[in-house]
Amino acid sequence: MIKTNKHIILKTENLSIGYKSKKDTSVIANNINIELKQGELIGLVGANGIGKSTLLKTLASIQKPLIGEIYLNEKNLENYSSIELAKTMSLVLTEQLMSKNLSVFELIALGRQPYTNWVGNLSENDISIINKAIDKTNLSDLKYRKCFELSDGQFQKVMIARALVQDTNLIILDEPTTHLDMYHKAYILKLLQKLTKDTNKTILFSSHEIDLAIQLCDTMVVMTTNNVVSNSPCNLIEKGVFETLFPKDLISFNKTTGSFKVK
Incomplete structure (x- = not known):
């Protein structure tokens, strides 16, 4: 080989x-x-x-x-x-600065900010990328759950998914x-x-x-x-x-x- x-x-x-x-x-x-x-x-x-x-x-x-x-x-x-x-480069620090009042989908969607317009509107492509990251991190069942309802392990997966959608x-x-x-x-x-x-x-x-x-x-x-x-x-x-x-x-x-x- x-x-x-x-x-x-x-x-x-x-x-x-x-x-x-x-x-x-x-x-x-x-x-x-x-x-x-x-x-x-x-x-x-x-x-x-x-x-x-x-x-x-x-x-x-x-x-x-x-x-x-x-x-x-x-x-x-x-x-x-x-x-x-x-x-x-995307970064996940130990300090959790994002509001946990957001839903799982909303928090992950923040990773698309470098690509969205100034008002942050998501395109069909953005939504597709977000959904693929949710699938890859096994978060489909938690997609609309508020982040403050998650366990530490679940929230860490959300942060990984947010980094993934930053592409x-x-x-x-x-x-x-x-x-x-x-x-x-x-x-x-x-x-x-x-x-x-x-x-x-x-x-x-x-x-x-x-x-x-x-x-x-x-x-x-x-x-x-x-x-x-x-x-x-x-x-x-x-x-x-x-x-x-x-x-x-x-x-x-x-x-x-x-x-x-x-x-």
Whole structure:
């Protein structure tokens, strides 16, 4: 079988992330060189407080990099207008800013804003795209339910569907499994895996569910106190990267099972 090179959706070159003030610069991570390829599910993992959300916000142009470059579809992220960026990258943050008084359909429809006219009228094509996203995320039975009536897992599916209808190459999600039980954590990540295969979109998500990410992701980006590395889960296991994530006095990583264990 002939292997074809996948298109690189996003890449960074010598990226440093952190925060600047008038008096000081706080560097969270530097020398970040990663590539996100088309049609892959990519998990961003690391210890709590290591800087995963800061990295995602920098990649999403919410926060400026300290140093280095970010390229989205081979174009420097700095050169995108807000409307161009909204048609290329969609973002689901942990902060839920939308009104939960909207129906499932109405909230998902907000994802079409980059394409609708100034009054937000939906065309037949918009409605078709929305309905397809509702089907893909198994929300048909909840289509007209108010969002405040939904469980956390159901609402997370709505947010994923909203990102889908935005019709971007890249979808970024910050901890999409927060507040979910083990079954629904696995359900959401399996859904993301299926969506990458069905749509050929690139999906990057951050998570504390490292064991699940190892099982389901094509590629993982691992943040440690020393560096940021990216590779397939198998290669990262082989290189011993996961063994460096946590202090060894309490938690160990089993290379054979690909999982963590409390000592």
